[in-house]
Every structure is written in C-alpha cells, then in structure tokens.
Amino acid sequence: MNASISREHQFDDQVVIPALGQQLNLLGFEPEPAVLAEGTYFDAPTVDLDSYDHVVVCVSGKDSIACLLALIEQGVDLRRVELWHHRVDGAEGSTLMDWAFNDSFIEKFAAAFNLPLYFSWLQGGIEGEMLKMEAYSKPHVVETPAGTICLDRDTSRTSPATRRRFPQQSANLATRWCSSAAKIDVGRRAITNQGRFLGSKTLFVTGERRAESSNRSKYNQLEPHAVDRRKGRLGRHVDAWRPVLHYSEEQVWELLARHRVEAPVPYRLGWGRFSCMTCIYNSPKVWATIQKYFPERVTPIAGYEDEFGCTISRQKINVVDLSATADAFDITDLDALAQGRQREYTLPIFTPEGKAWQLPAGAFVTEGCGSV
Ligand code: SF4
Missing domain, CATH: 3.40.50 (Rossmann fold)
Incomplete structure (x- = not known):
C-alpha cells in the first residue's frame, strides 16, 4: 500500500467514519449517512x-x-x-x-x-x-x-x-x-x-x-x-x-509535561483558565483572590460598575461586594505571585534541567474564570 492510500485510509478511519457514527448516535438513528457541510468533520484529530x-x-x-x-x-x-x-x-x-x-x-x-x-x-x-x-x-x-x-x-x-x-x-x-x-x-x-x-x-x-x-x-x-x-x-x-x-x-497537562513547558502563571496562582484576568465570568472566589492579591485591579472595574449603573454580575452585586462573599485562593507560589504583578515576563518557559515539572495549583480547578 502506498503512502497516500494509507493516509487516505487513516483519514477515513479517524475522521470520516467516526464523524458519521457520532452524528448518527446523537440523532438516535440506525446507521444512515449523516450530512455534514463540505469540508466539515466532527472528528479530525x-x-x-x-x-x-x-x-x-x-x-x-x-x-x-x-x-x-x-x-x-x-x-x-x-x-x-x-x-x-x-x-x-x-x-x-x-x-x-x-x-x-x-x-x-x-x-x-x-x-x-x-x-x-x-x-x-x-x-x-x-x-x-x-x-x-x-x-x-x-x-x-x-x-x-x-x-x-x-x-x-x-x-x-x-x-x-x-x-x-x-x-x-x-x-x-x-x-x-x-x-x-x-x-x-x-x-x-x-x-x-x-x-x-x-x-x-x-x-x-x-x-x-x-x-x-x-x-x-x-x-x-x-x-x-x-x-x-x-x-x-x-x-x-x-x-x-x-x-x-x-x-x-x-491529556493537556501530560502534553505540557512531556515537552517540559511550564504551566503559565495564572494556573500557578490557582486559576483554572488563562483568560482575561478580570474576566466577566470570574466567580466570587476569583474576584476575592484578585481583591486580596491585586486590589488595584478591582478598583477600576468597580468604578465603572458605579459609573454605568450596571454591574458585571447579573445579581447586581458589584465586584467588591462579590469578592467579600468568598475566600480567596491561598497562593503559595511566590514566584508566580511576583510575576503576576510585573509587566516583564522573567520566569522560564521550559522547566529548567534538573528540576521536576510541576502540575500547577489551578489544574482541574473548575472555579469560573473564562468564557465557555
Ligand atoms: S469572556 Fe473572554 S474576552 Fe470577555 S472578559 Fe472573559 S476572557 Fe475576556
């Protein structure tokens, strides 16, 4: 079998057939060809x-x-x-x-x-x-x-x-x-x-x-x-x-670990996602953490909420009051905390030789902080 035919078969196995099966299962039908727009694949790893x-x-x-x-x-x-x-x-x-x-x-x-x-x-x-x-x-x-x-x-x-x-x-x-x-x-x-x-x-x-x-x-x-x-x-x-x-x-963390790419700073601080720091999806706990460790970031947001007469929260609670309803993360990674306050990034991208790669505090955390 030549390489291109082999690649086509692999493509059928990994892309076309699973995509068809998935669509059918979702619909609860016996196998019938599902119609996806041209060039569209539900699964294409x-x-x-x-x-x-x-x-x-x-x-x-x-x-x-x-x-x-x-x-x-x-x-x-x-x-x-x-x-x-x-x-x-x-x-x-x-x-x-x-x-x-x-x-x-x-x-x-x-x-x-x-x-x-x-x-x-x-x-x-x-x-x-x-x-x-x-x-x-x-x-x-x-x-x-x-x-x-x-x-x-x-x-x-x-x-x-x-x-x-x-x-x-x-x-x-x-x-x-x-x-x-x-x-x-x-x-x-x-x-x-x-x-x-x-x-x-x-x-x-x-x-x-x-x-x-x-x-x-x-x-x-x-x-x-x-x-x-x-x-x-x-x-x-x-x-x-x-x-x-x-x-x-x-699997994502395993991939970063395999390539010894350090977990980015937000995860090291306890965030589960690396979105905007002051994301509109931040949970009370995340706002409490920002208020505790980066209070200068909460003040302008609260100022705009007052000025507009409209809060980020659908419950009409401003970010200062929201942050008072939860406990902050307990940040123990002081290097990451110092980096969180600086514009110039000075930490390594790859885990240095001789040091073990670290799963960050924010791994598997489900606290809201980013759109889904
Ligand atoms: S939803 Fe996205 S763009 Fe909007 S504040 Fe959150 S991270 Fe930023």
Missing part, C-alpha cells in the same frame, strides 16, 4: 499538515499551547507555523482586563519556540469599546510580516452607537461582545486583509476542548473558517482546526 501553506496558531493559555505541541508531535513543518495573539487591552495604554505580563509572556514563548509572532488588537481594547458613546468602534491593528496595518471601520453600513456597560455573560456574542469585538472580529480581519492568504491554504488553529462545556461538546473539529472563500475568485482556503478538541484536561 489529525489533518494533512503538509497540504497547508500557512499554519496560524492562536496562543493564549494551556490548551492553545497544547495545540502547538500536538502539531509538533504530528510533525508539522515549523517553517509554516506562526503564532497570533489578540491583545484584549489593545496597545494604547488600557490595563483593565489582561494579565500584566501577558504580552511579554507571549513574546518569550514565541522566542523559545523560534516562531514568528503577530499581535493584533482593537484599538483601545475592551475598555475603549466599552466607553463608546455615540461613536464608531475604533480601527483594528494587525501586525503582519510586511509591517503593522491599521484597518478602519466601514462606517457606511453602521451608525454610531453607545455601550457604556460591561459585556454580559451570555452565549450570544452580541451580549458577550468582548469575545467578538476583541478577538473574533480582529482575527477575521487579520486574515481578510492580508494578500498572502489569497490563493493559498491556511490552517487556523484554536484550542477549544469539548470537555469544557456542553456548548463546546458540539463543535466540529475541522471546518471551513468563516472567512474561507476557497471556491471564490479569491481562492482563500482557510480551515479552522481544533486539534485538542477531544482532549481531557489531563
């Missing part, structure tokens, strides 16, 4: 990585790090891989949402793997968008191999609008607008405004896992990305792939 010209890995927390490591284990050609990160606070001075060290951490992470890194962001970040009053949203800024581009908004089809309230917890992205405004829209425009993605194949890699929520349990593992135009005049072929969609959290 491996793909033909060599068929892509660009592999974009969106990096943030442990699951996206696991994506990169899974790609490496699957033999990806690292010359085609680039890392992207959407700055939720932008780069104009806002410090409302993100961890202080995040940009520096991502830069050092990319350097440790010798990979190009491109930041992109909504000018002014989530804070700027939240303060919008009878105004248009700010431009997007995208770093590219050819330099940084600033993408103005199309004001011909929209009207000025007012937000002046925090995004609210919801599966609806119009209500939980932070995810769409600060990440999803930025990523889409970063693809659609770069000519290098035309007439080529791009794999867009993100780190969602089915075990995180019932919503994510229904995600397809491989599908055409929202900006895919493979059949159009532009020939822009973009696949969205979630290589660790089927992983348990245990």
Whole structure:
C-alpha cells in the first residue's frame, strides 16, 4: 500500500467514519449517512499538515499551547507555523482586563519556540469599546510580516452607537461582545486583509476542548473558517482546526509535561483558565483572590460598575461586594505571585534541567474564570 492510500485510509478511519457514527448516535438513528457541510468533520484529530501553506496558531493559555505541541508531535513543518495573539487591552495604554505580563509572556514563548509572532488588537481594547458613546468602534491593528496595518471601520453600513456597560455573560456574542469585538472580529480581519492568504491554504488553529462545556461538546473539529472563500475568485482556503478538541484536561497537562513547558502563571496562582484576568465570568472566589492579591485591579472595574449603573454580575452585586462573599485562593507560589504583578515576563518557559515539572495549583480547578 502506498503512502497516500494509507493516509487516505487513516483519514477515513479517524475522521470520516467516526464523524458519521457520532452524528448518527446523537440523532438516535440506525446507521444512515449523516450530512455534514463540505469540508466539515466532527472528528479530525489529525489533518494533512503538509497540504497547508500557512499554519496560524492562536496562543493564549494551556490548551492553545497544547495545540502547538500536538502539531509538533504530528510533525508539522515549523517553517509554516506562526503564532497570533489578540491583545484584549489593545496597545494604547488600557490595563483593565489582561494579565500584566501577558504580552511579554507571549513574546518569550514565541522566542523559545523560534516562531514568528503577530499581535493584533482593537484599538483601545475592551475598555475603549466599552466607553463608546455615540461613536464608531475604533480601527483594528494587525501586525503582519510586511509591517503593522491599521484597518478602519466601514462606517457606511453602521451608525454610531453607545455601550457604556460591561459585556454580559451570555452565549450570544452580541451580549458577550468582548469575545467578538476583541478577538473574533480582529482575527477575521487579520486574515481578510492580508494578500498572502489569497490563493493559498491556511490552517487556523484554536484550542477549544469539548470537555469544557456542553456548548463546546458540539463543535466540529475541522471546518471551513468563516472567512474561507476557497471556491471564490479569491481562492482563500482557510480551515479552522481544533486539534485538542477531544482532549481531557489531563491529556493537556501530560502534553505540557512531556515537552517540559511550564504551566503559565495564572494556573500557578490557582486559576483554572488563562483568560482575561478580570474576566466577566470570574466567580466570587476569583474576584476575592484578585481583591486580596491585586486590589488595584478591582478598583477600576468597580468604578465603572458605579459609573454605568450596571454591574458585571447579573445579581447586581458589584465586584467588591462579590469578592467579600468568598475566600480567596491561598497562593503559595511566590514566584508566580511576583510575576503576576510585573509587566516583564522573567520566569522560564521550559522547566529548567534538573528540576521536576510541576502540575500547577489551578489544574482541574473548575472555579469560573473564562468564557465557555
Ligand atoms: S476572557 Fe472573559 S472578559 Fe475576556 S474576552 Fe473572554 S469572556 Fe470577555
């Protein structure tokens, strides 16, 4: 059997047949071919990585790090891989949402793997968008191999609008607008405004896992990305792939341990996820922890809640009162705590030789701190 036929059989075994079976089981039917949109697979733990010209890995927390490591284990050609990160606070001075060290951490992470890194962001970040009053949203800024581009908004089809309230917890992205405004829209425009993605194949890699929520349990593992135009005049072929969609959290930590990648700081502090530090999904315990160890991060949030007359919590309790209803994590990792307060990331990316890799305090913690 030649290599390509073998690969096709493997693809059928691992992708096509399980996807069909899964769909049928969900529907409770006897086997009948399920219909998925062309190019869409419910299960696709491996793909033909060599068929892509660009592999974009969106990096943030442990699951996206696991994506990169899974790609490496699957033999990806690292010359085609680039890392992207959407700055939720932008780069104009806002410090409302993100961890202080995040940009520096991502830069050092990319350097440790010798990979190009491109930041992109909504000018002014989530804070700027939240303060919008009878105004248009700010431009997007995208770093590219050819330099940084600033993408103005199309004001011909929209009207000025007012937000002046925090995004609210919801599966609806119009209500939980932070995810769409600060990440999803930025990523889409970063693809659609770069000519290098035309007439080529791009794999867009993100780190969602089915075990995180019932919503994510229904995600397809491989599908055409929202900006895919493979059949159009532009020939822009973009696949969205979630290589660790089927992983348990245990498998994610095992992968990091195998590659001796240190658990990022938020997990070492007890957080179960590496999202915005002041995420709208933070539980009272997480707010209590921020109030105890990083009180300067709670004050501006509470100030905006007062100013808007609208709290993050649906129970109309502001973050200060919310934090008083729970006990903080007991942080014992003092290196991580010191790092949590600094902008410059100074801890190692890989566990130094002679030191045992450590499972962090936040492993398997289910305390709310990030959208699902
Ligand atoms: S991490 Fe939380 S606050 Fe940040 S964009 Fe996602 S849902 Fe919004």
